[in-house]
Amino acid sequence: MNSAQIEIQLIASLVAIACAIPGTFLVLRKMAMISDAISHSILPGIVIGFFITHNLNAPLLIILATLTGIITVVLVEYIQKTGLVKEDTAIGLVFPALFSIGVIMIAKNANDIHLDVDAVLLGELAFAPFDRFSINGRDFGPKSLWIIGSILLGILILLFAFFKELKLSTFDKGLAASLGFSPAILHYGLMSVSSITTVGAFDAVGAILVVALMIAPAAAAYLITNDLKKMLLLATGFGVLSAISGYWLAHILDASIAGSITTMLGLLFLVVYLFAPNRGVIAVIYREKQQRTEVSLLTFLLHLKNHTEKNERHVNHLQEHINWQKVRAKNVLNLALKNNMIFIEHDIVSLTKKGNEFSSKAIDYIITNEDGQIEDMKDDFFLFRG
Amino acid sequence: MDIASYLSLLYNDYTLRTITLGTAILGSVTGMLGSFAVLRKQSLLGDAISHAALPGIAIAFLITGSKDSNILLLGALISGLIGTFWIRGIITKTHLKSDTALGLILSLFFGFGMLLLTFIQKQPNANQAGLEKYLFGQAATLVEADIWLMAGITGICLFVLFLFWKEFKMLLFDSDYTKTLGFNTKAIDILITTFIVLAIVLGLQTVGVVLMSAMLLAPAAAARQWTNSLGVMVFLAALFGAFSGVLGTAISAGYNNLSTGPVIVLVAAVIVVLSFVFSPNRGLLFKQIRLIKNRRDLQLHKTLAFMYRIAETHDNISHPHTIKILNNFQGYTRGTLQKLVEKNYVVLHGNMWSLTSEGFKRAQNLYNQQSDRNE
Numbered sequence: 001m002n003s004a005q006i007e008i009q010l011i012a013s014l015v016a017i018a019c020a021i022p023g024t025f026l027v028l029r030k031m032a033m034i035s036d037a038i039s040h041s042i043l044p045g046i047v048i049g050f051f052i053t054h055n056l057n058a059p060l061l062i063i064l065a066t067l068t069g070i071i072t073v074v075l076v077e078y079i080q081k082t083g084l085v086k087e088d089t090a091i092g093l094v095f096p097a098l099f100s101i102g103v104i105m106i107a108k109n110a111n112d113i114h115l116d117v118d119a120v121l122l123g124e125l126a127f128a129p130f131d132r133f134s135i136n137g138r139d140f141g142p143k144s145l146w147i148i149g150s151i152l153l154g155i156l157i158l159l160f161a162f163f164k165e166l167k168l169s170t171f172d173k174g175l176a177a178s179l180g181f182s183p184a185i186l187h188y189g190l191m192s193v194s195s196i197t198t199v200g201a202f203d204a205v206g207a208i209l210v211v212a213l214m215i216a217p218a219a220a221a222y223l224i225t226n227d228l229k230k231m232l233l234l235a236t237g238f239g240v241l242s243a244i245s246g247y248w249l250a251h252i253l254d255a256s257i258a259g260s261i262t263t264m265l266g267l268l269f270l271v272v273y274l275f276a277p278n279r280g281v282i283a284v285i286y287r288e289k290q291q292r293t294e295v296s297l298l299t300f301l302l303h304l305k306n307h308t309e310k311n312e313r314h315v316n317h318l319q320e321h322i323n324w325q326k327v328r329a330k331n332v333l334n335l336a337l338k339n340n341m342i343f344i345e346h347d348i349v350s351l352t353k354k355g356n357e358f359s360s361k362a363i364d365y366i367i368t369n370e371d372g373q374i375e376d377m378k379d380d381f382f383l384f385r386g
Numbered sequence: 387m388d389i390a391s392y393l394s395l396l397y398n399d400y401t402l403r404t405i406t407l408g409t410a411i412l413g414s415v416t417g418m419l420g421s422f423a424v425l426r427k428q429s430l431l432g433d434a435i436s437h438a439a440l441p442g443i444a445i446a447f448l449i450t451g452s453k454d455s456n457i458l459l460l461g462a463l464i465s466g467l468i469g470t471f472w473i474r475g476i477i478t479k480t481h482l483k484s485d486t487a488l489g490l491i492l493s494l495f496f497g498f499g500m501l502l503l504t505f506i507q508k509q510p511n512a513n514q515a516g517l518e519k520y521l522f523g524q525a526a527t528l529v530e531a532d533i534w535l536m537a538g539i540t541g542i543c544l545f546v547l548f549l550f551w552k553e554f555k556m557l558l559f560d561s562d563y564t565k566t567l568g569f570n571t572k573a574i575d576i577l578i579t580t581f582i583v584l585a586i587v588l589g590l591q592t593v594g595v596v597l598m599s600a601m602l603l604a605p606a607a608a609a610r611q612w613t614n615s616l617g618v619m620v621f622l623a624a625l626f627g628a629f630s631g632v633l634g635t636a637i638s639a640g641y642n643n644l645s646t647g648p649v650i651v652l653v654a655a656v657i658v659v660l661s662f663v664f665s666p667n668r669g670l671l672f673k674q675i676r677l678i679k680n681r682r683d684l685q686l687h688k689t690l691a692f693m694y695r696i697a698e699t700h701d702n703i704s705h706p707h708t709i710k711i712l713n714n715f716q717g718y719t720r721g722t723l724q725k726l727v728e729k730n731y732v733v734l735h736g737n738m739w740s741l742t743s744e745g746f747k748r749a750q751n752l753y754n755q756q757s758d759r760n761e
Contacts, residue, residue, distance in 0.1 A: 117604065212496075
């Protein structure tokens with residue numbers, strides 16, 4: 001590894017951390033799409049800033065672009081407040097319009113400026129180490145590293161200073177407001193931080209990757225934990241992991257670094273989406289199947305409890321009476337047998353004492369509308385789950 | 387360039403004619419289907435799908451090696467549909483919300499598409515240039531065959547829309563009821579979503595991945611302001627879409643270096659702003675006017691009630707009083723007094739006023755019953 005490679009990975013990792021922190025709150029506040037809107041609509045701000053400064057790293061450009069990001073949020077909220085269209089429509093209307101203005105401004109001045117829409121949307125991390133930050137001829141490393149580093153420092157300070165407030169207003173807006181924490185200030189604070197992060201990162205990794213780095217790690221972390229602190233840590237971990245692995249993927253394929261990092265993020269999310277314990281798709285499908293069998297079992301036990309006559313409880317009759325398919329009937333019967341809920345004598349099914357107790361308790365819960373309790377009861381009674 | 391010479395140019399110039407026709411058709415079909423997207427609160431779905439289509443284009447190129455737009459668009463359609471169904475999977479199977487799902491699919495698919503595009507660029511294959519046009523769209527690359535394809539799909543779309551109009555409408559406004567009537571809501575849902583994806587994919591070549599969502603949303607959002615009827619809204623949205631296509635093409639043809647996509651989007655955005663402000667029922671302008679009018683009516687009622695309180699204390703309700711005593715009262719202005727006279731509630735004698743019996747009755751019932759006249 002040469003020093004340029006280390007610098008690129010360092011920049012990518014810092015961007016990943018800087019994005020994951022506001023991203024976590026955006027995902028929790030159901031405002032993930034606003035990051036997409038901001039990432040597009042900062043274009044006119046960048047273009048105007050570039051006209052003035054002719055430097056993509058100038059502080060003025062960053063301030064202008066951040067302002068455009070905040071204007072986007074304000075515009076979206078204004079349109080939403082008029083009640084003429086829904087919130088998502090408002091987002092969808094504002095950012096393409098601003099983005100178009102940016103594209104047209106670039107096109108009209110294509111001869112004077114060397115700014116490409118592709119560069120803004122996609123960035124080129126590979127070039128980041130060439131733009132050095134130096135004072136009096138002494139080299140202090142790449143400029144992007146300093147920019148994203150200071151943004152990250154600011155984010156971390158804000159996070160530690162306002163963690164409690166952010167947490168409260170994210171999960172209980174009403175309580176936060178009644179305790180005197182202005183929701184508006186926190187909201188616009190978060191929006192400003194997101195804008196600054198997007199602007200600071202776009203030059204290195206491009207606007208689209210910023211969106212991916214904000215949403216994907218946070219979403220993956222949210223599938224694993226419900227604890228905000230753990231979620232923040234996991235999200236930053238996921239971000240850094242895919243930033244570094246993405247760099248090496250790009251190295252192997254000789255392709256865009258931003259694209260590769262996003263692809264690694266996608267793979268990581270896919271794995272978590274499928275295999276996350278409790279919340280992953282496989283776990284959900286398995287649990288749905290289990291619950292279906294257990295509900296059938298309960299229905300079956302209640303049927304037995306309701307009928308004392310022998311012909312209603314005959315093994316062959318059950319299948320046609322409850323109208324289950326053969327396989328399911330067998331499954332349910334086996335499960336009941338394994339759990340000692342029933343016994344079979346001369347093809348007549350009867351409840352055991354335990355089965356009787358279970359179904360009486362279950363019906364009590366159903367009558368009193370406390371179906372949730374049945375889940376806990378299952379843990380007490382079942383030796384084997386469905 | 388004046389309009390007449392533009393029209394003659396439109397008639398004579400093959401490229402301009404093709405592009406104008408193409409953007410007009412595209413605008414109308416996206417407007418139509420966009421109405422459904424907007425009403426189903428799936429406005430941002432278009433944004434996600436258009437981004438999700440990018441890897442499909444790249445993979446189609448990698449597999450076939452051809453740059454035939456039909457094959458590439460087929461790839462875009464498939465990956466757009468995969469993206470759509472993955473979004474649905476995330477929303478239904480996990481506790482992640484729709485905005486997160488949309489943002490995820492949008493950015494992840496787009497990033498993957500970019501990886502593939504840069505990978506293709508490095509391949510020793512002379513044929514690869516030009517895939518970038520799908521990013522921002524290049525209306526200039528439209529040829530007659532593309533127009534036929536667009537027209538054909540628009541035709542199919544219209545046909546299906548007419549055929550299933552009732553079902554679409556019902557699903558839109560009361561999906562539970564539709565289910566209880568025995569319609570297969572899932573199938574209708576998939577049908578309409580597929581058509582939305584199809585319309586988006588059609589537009590990729592013209593306006594590009596990034597701006598496609600606006601083509602879907604803007605005409606529909608504008609049309610929504612003018613009507614409460616679905617049929618009229620779909621028609622208006624198609625009209626607005628076609629208009630922004632034609633006007634956008636005309637404007638961008640008049641200047642150098644002006645790509646068509648962004649101009650069309652800006653024209654559509656202007657239509658949206660105009661609709662927001664000037665639509666008679668929902669528009670901000672008329673809403674403000676109505677607000678002011680209501681406030682004036684309220685002032686009028688206030689003055690009348692104040693007069694009633696004074697007149698009440700006298701046996702003769704038409705006993706004249708000086709105008710001066712109204713001066714301390716905030717609801718009173720010369721204008722409101724004049725209006726009360728016009729309505730025959732009050733009679734003026736010099737600088738004295740007195741309530742008429744009609745005015746007295748009106749004031750008496752002011753808080754008891756709704757006014758039968760539309761004031």
